[in-house]
Amino acid sequence: MDQFDSSMARASTAAGMDSEPQRSDVSFDLVGALHAILAEAIAATGAGTARSDLDQATPFLRRFRHRVDRYRTKLKVLGWLQAGMMEDLSAITHMNPPRESATGTFDELAPEDVAIEVGASATSVARDMTYARTITDRLPHTLAALKNGAIDLSRLRSLERAVRPLNDELAAAVESRVLEGGPRPTQGAFADACRRTVQRIDPDGSAERARSRRAARRVWVRPGEEGSSTLSALLPAEDADACYRRVDQVTREIVAARDTHDERTTDQIRADVVVDLLTGRAEHGRPFSCEVQVVVPVTTLLGMSSEPGEIPGVGTIPGAVAREMAARPGSTWRRLLTDQRGVLLDVSDRRHPTPAQVRHVRARDRTCRMPGCARRAIHCELDHTVPDAVGGRTALDNLGLLCRRHHRMRHRGGWQISQPREGVFEWTTTLGRRITVTPPPYLEPETS
Numbered sequence: 001m002d003q004f005d006s007s008m009a010r011a012s013t014a015a016g017m018d019s020e021p022q023r024s025d026v027s028f029d030l031v032g033a034l035h036a037i038l039a040e041a042i043a044a045t046g047a048g049t050a051r052s053d054l055d056q057a058t059p060f061l062r063r064f065r066h067r068v069d070r071y072r073t074k075l076k077v078l079g080w081l082q083a084g085m086m087e088d089l090s091a092i093t094h095m096n097p098p099r100e101s102a103t104g105t106f107d108e109l110a111p112e113d114v115a116i117e118v119g120a121s122a123t124s125v126a127r128d129m130t131y132a133r134t135i136t137d138r139l140p141h142t143l144a145a146l147k148n149g150a151i152d153l154s155r156l157r158s159l160e161r162a163v164r165p166l167n168d169e170l171a172a173a174v175e176s177r178v179l180e181g182g183p184r185p186t187q188g189a190f191a192d193a194c195r196r197t198v199q200r201i202d203p204d205g206s207a208e209r210a211r212s213r214r215a216a217r218r219v220w221v222r223p224g225e226e227g228s229s230t231l232s233a234l235l236p237a238e239d240a241d242a243c244y245r246r247v248d249q250v251t252r253e254i255v256a257a258r259d260t261h262d263e264r265t266t267d268q269i270r271a272d273v274v275v276d277l278l279t280g281r282a283e284h285g286r287p288f289s290c291e292v293q294v295v296v297p298v299t300t301l302l303g304m305s306s307e308p309g310e311i312p313g314v315g316t317i318p319g320a321v322a323r324e325m326a327a328r329p330g331s332t333w334r335r336l337l338t339d340q341r342g343v344l345l346d347v348s349d350r351r352h353p354t355p356a357q358v359r360h361v362r363a364r365d366r367t368c369r370m371p372g373c374a375r376r377a378i379h380c381e382l383d384h385t386v387p388d389a390v391g392g393r394t395a396l397d398n399l400g401l402l403c404r405r406h407h408r409m410r411h412r413g414g415w416q417i418s419q420p421r422e423g424v425f426e427w428t429t430t431l432g433r434r435i436t437v438t439p440p441p442y443l444e445p446e447t448s
Helices: 003-015 030-045 059-093 103-118 122-138 140-147 153-163 168-180 187-201 203-215 237-257 266-279 319-326 355-365 404-411
Strands: 218-223 229-234 309-311 315-317 332-338 344-353 380-384 399-403 416-421 424-428 434-437
Touching (some): 059 103, 059 122, 059 153, 103 122, 122 153, 122 168, 140 153, 140 168, 153 168, 168 187, 187 315, 237 266, 309 319, 315 319, 355 380, 355 399, 380 404, 399 404
Antiparallel strands (some): 218 229, 309 315, 380 399, 416 424
């Protein structure tokens, strides 16, 4: 129990909030008790006291600092009260009535009794009681962190959601590691830390749950009020991100080109673009190039670990899912160099073909694409037809096999190469002669 929690306990006891009642008609001054608790909290946190950094501040800044300090203190008091409420509800669920009472009905009637007393529905009270018992039984240290002001209720809920699929042992391991890192700067960062920790501690389970969620993908519409409805889609994270990027790109193009008569907000244009794309009522359906960035540890790509990957701005994904995404034919790799703490040090300028692309090109070309060279694919290197340095894409229609010797010769200049369509290479020699090299067929064409 830290200083803040100790101070709150003293104030609560002094106000009579934690004492066992001796008679059913005993009551206490609620407002007076809360004032006493708040006063004790302000004293414990130092809110409102003189601060050396404000000695030279203007009266306005001192008043502003005073209000912010009191607000922060009241947030901690709110967390302390919320934790206490959970402890009370959980205690009710653990109560054992006397033998002579109807023990078989207590669990059913307790929510009804509490609901009558607090003016709520029995269903919501029963749900709150179950949740409170779950927290006290599975996440006792998280509840203590809420009570002493280290985290708020939203962070507690994020951790509980993250560990919900885990057994008690794994949940305790996740709780310990997450709380070790503190509250994080924002609730979103805390929630992401919870998900990432679950994926590290239970990689196989995370991968299986991700596959199940992907299998559950769907689209649905929910009727709303005043002639509106909500269209929703449950999609794999990378697909959802790509869809939004497409909508956003078209929206930005419209915003940049519109005239003064178009008074729609950006959000309204995005909504219209979604309808246009899905119904085909506008010319937004042209081919679209969209890059969805996924950051994956190299050990995960090599199958040496199950560290989770991350879609920046979206969240973490299980390592197994990240590996599958990295192996897709359309994926490209870019090396990110970090220090031991994960801080980015360098981003490579060169994009590297994925294993799937390497397999595809080797199977397609089979030998060096230099005219007359029969060097086998296993001894060849992948070459960007349009070099990466001048914007060439790492795509199947811009990759080809060259043996080491011809790879070096090609980049020294002299001969020119192009790939008008995938796997077909057109060479222009120093003397201007053009030679076309096509991929060798796997089946001989039938002859009449």
